[in-house]
Amino acid sequence: MTEQPAPTTAAGDPATARGEQTRQLIRDTAMRLFRERGYAQTTMRAIAQEAGVAVGNAYYYFGSKDHLIQEFYAQSQVEHRAAAQPVLDREEAFGPRLAGVLHAGIDVLTPSHGFAATFFKTAAEPTSPLSPFSAESSGPRQAAIELFAEVLTGSTAKVDAELRPQLPELLWLAYMGVVLYWVHDRSPGQTKTRQLIDGVVPLIDRLVALSRLRVLRPVTQQVLDLIRTLRH
Amino acid sequence: MTEQPAPTTAAGDPATARGEQTRQLIRDTAMRLFRERGYAQTTMRAIAQEAGVAVGNAYYYFGSKDHLIQEFYAQSQVEHRAAAQPVLDREEAFGPRLAGVLHAGIDVLTPSHGFAATFFKTAAEPTSPLSPFSAESSGPRQAAIELFAEVLTGSTAKVDAELRPQLPELLWLAYMGVVLYWVHDRSPGQTKTRQLIDGVVPLIDRLVALSRLRVLRPVTQQVLDLIRTLRH
DNA sequence: GTCGGTAGTTGAACACGTTCAAGAAGGGCA
DNA sequence: TGCCCTTCTTGAACGTGTTCAACTACCGAC
Numbered sequence: 001m002t003e004q005p006a007p008t009t010a011a012g013d014p015a016t017a018r019g020e021q022t023r024q025l026i027r028d029t030a031m032r033l034f035r036e037r038g039y040a041q042t043t044m045r046a047i048a049q050e051a052g053v054a055v056g057n058a059y060y061y062f063g064s065k066d067h068l069i070q071e072f073y074a075q076s077q078v079e080h081r082a083a084a085q086p087v088l089d090r091e092e093a094f095g096p097r098l099a100g101v102l103h104a105g106i107d108v109l110t111p112s113h114g115f116a117a118t119f120f121k122t123a124a125e126p127t128s129p130l131s132p133f134s135a136e137s138s139g140p141r142q143a144a145i146e147l148f149a150e151v152l153t154g155s156t157a158k159v160d161a162e163l164r165p166q167l168p169e170l171l172w173l174a175y176m177g178v179v180l181y182w183v184h185d186r187s188p189g190q191t192k193t194r195q196l197i198d199g200v201v202p203l204i205d206r207l208v209a210l211s212r213l214r215v216l217r218p219v220t221q222q223v224l225d226l227i228r229t230l231r232h
Numbered sequence: 233m234t235e236q237p238a239p240t241t242a243a244g245d246p247a248t249a250r251g252e253q254t255r256q257l258i259r260d261t262a263m264r265l266f267r268e269r270g271y272a273q274t275t276m277r278a279i280a281q282e283a284g285v286a287v288g289n290a291y292y293y294f295g296s297k298d299h300l301i302q303e304f305y306a307q308s309q310v311e312h313r314a315a316a317q318p319v320l321d322r323e324e325a326f327g328p329r330l331a332g333v334l335h336a337g338i339d340v341l342t343p344s345h346g347f348a349a350t351f352f353k354t355a356a357e358p359t360s361p362l363s364p365f366s367a368e369s370s371g372p373r374q375a376a377i378e379l380f381a382e383v384l385t386g387s388t389a390k391v392d393a394e395l396r397p398q399l400p401e402l403l404w405l406a407y408m409g410v411v412l413y414w415v416h417d418r419s420p421g422q423t424k425t426r427q428l429i430d431g432v433v434p435l436i437d438r439l440v441a442l443s444r445l446r447v448l449r450p451v452t453q454q455v456l457d458l459i460r461t462l463r464h
Numbered sequence: 465g466t467c468g469g470t471a472g473t474t475g476a477a478c479a480c481g482t483t484c485a486a487g488a489a490g491g492g493c494a
Numbered sequence: 495t496g497c498c499c500t501t502c503t504t505g506a507a508c509g510t511g512t513t514c515a516a517c518t519a520c521c522g523a524c
Contacts, residue, residue, distance in 0.1 A: 203458075
C-alpha cells in the first residue's frame, strides 16, 4: 500500500534495492501504454503483460492504477523544474519570468494532452490521494510552489510586504487554473492556453504592482485576510 | 443510450409514457442510496434490487452509473432556482443578490456534501458528458447562467456596457469556483465556503463598479478581449 | 379478437480493477 | 552448508460496471 522509499538512484548505480528495477520497468511500461492508448484503454493486465510480470506484482509497487498517475504527476513536476531553469537564468523581470515558467509547464505536459486530460478527473476528487491539494501530493506541490517562489525572489519586482509570502502559493493556484483550462482546451496545439498565459500574466503583473498603492491598500488587506481565513 | 423525451409529467397525471414510473423509481432509489452510502459504495446491483427491477433495466433508462449523476445535477439546478427566488424578490442591490444566490446554491448542495464530493471528479473530466462545460450539460448550464443574468438585470447596479453581456457567464464561472472550493471544504458545516462567499462578493461588487471608471477602461478592455478570445 | 410492432424487462456473461494466500528468491548468520 | 527471515512474485478468485440476445407486456390496426 505504501510507497517504496526510492533510494536516490544514482545514474548507473547497480546497488539499488532488489525490486527497484521491476518498479521502474512497470512504471515506464505504464507511461508508454498510457501515451499510446490512453488511460482508460490501458488495462492493468496489459501493463503487466507488456512488462513481463504478473498482475499482482504491479500492485506490490503501486497501490492502484490511480497511483501510477501520481508517478506521472511527480515526473512531470521534475521535468517542469528542469524546463524552467533557462527562463529563471535568463529573465529578470517578474512578468517574463512568470510567463516563461507557465509556458514551460505546458510544454512539459503537451505530449500527454490526450491522456492527461482523461486522468485529471482523478486529481479533482478531494478524497483521492491524487488531488493536488491532498497530503500525499504535498511533496510535488511544495516543489511546485517553491518554483514560483523562485520566480518571485529572482525577479526585480517590488511586492507588498504582506502579499509577498502568500504570492508563491497564489501563483501556483493560478498555474492550476491554467492547467485546468489546458485540460479542456480543444484548440489545435492548445494555442488558446498559450493565449491565456500571455493574456493573464500582464494582468497579474499589474495587479501585483498595484498592491503597493496607498489607495488600494484596504483592498489588498481585505484579499489577504480572506486568503488567510480560507487556508487550512 | 439516449435519454427519454420526458413528457412533461403533470402532477398526478396517470397518462405518462409507460416506462416513466420505472424511470423515476430507479432515479429516486439511486439518489437515496447515494446519500445513504455514498456514490462508490452504491452498486448498480443494489440500486436495481432496492428498486425491484433487473440490473439491465436501469441501463435501459440511464446509459451508465455516471448518467445518474447528471440526473442529480439537473435536479440540483432546479432546486437552486427555486431557493434563489425569495432572494431575487427581496434584494435589489447587486451584492446581496449575488451573495444570496450563491448561498442558496450551497444550501441546496449541503445535504449531499458527502457523496457530491466523490462524484465531482467525474464532472471534471473534459471528455465526460457530465462536465459542466460539455454540450450534454448545456441545458442545466444555460439555466444556471440565466439565473445569474437575473441577479444582474433585477439589480440596481450600473455596469459597463461591454462587460454586461459577459457578466452572467463570469458569475456562473465564479460559482463553479465556489463549488470547487466547497467540494474540498472539510471545515464543519462547510463554514469556510460561506466565508468565501461573504468575502468574495464585495470584491466582485467593487470590481464591477470600478469597471466603469475612465482610468481602468484599458484594463477592462484587456480583460474582455482576453475572455472573448478564450471563448469557444 | 388477433396480429404485429414498439416499448419495456430480464439475467447470464464479459472485461476490468483489485485482493490474497501461497510460494520463490535472495541474503545474512551459525 | 543449512537455516531463517525479509523481500519479491505469482495467478486464481472476487466484486464491480456494462452489454446483449432473448423474452414479455402493451397498444393500435384490421
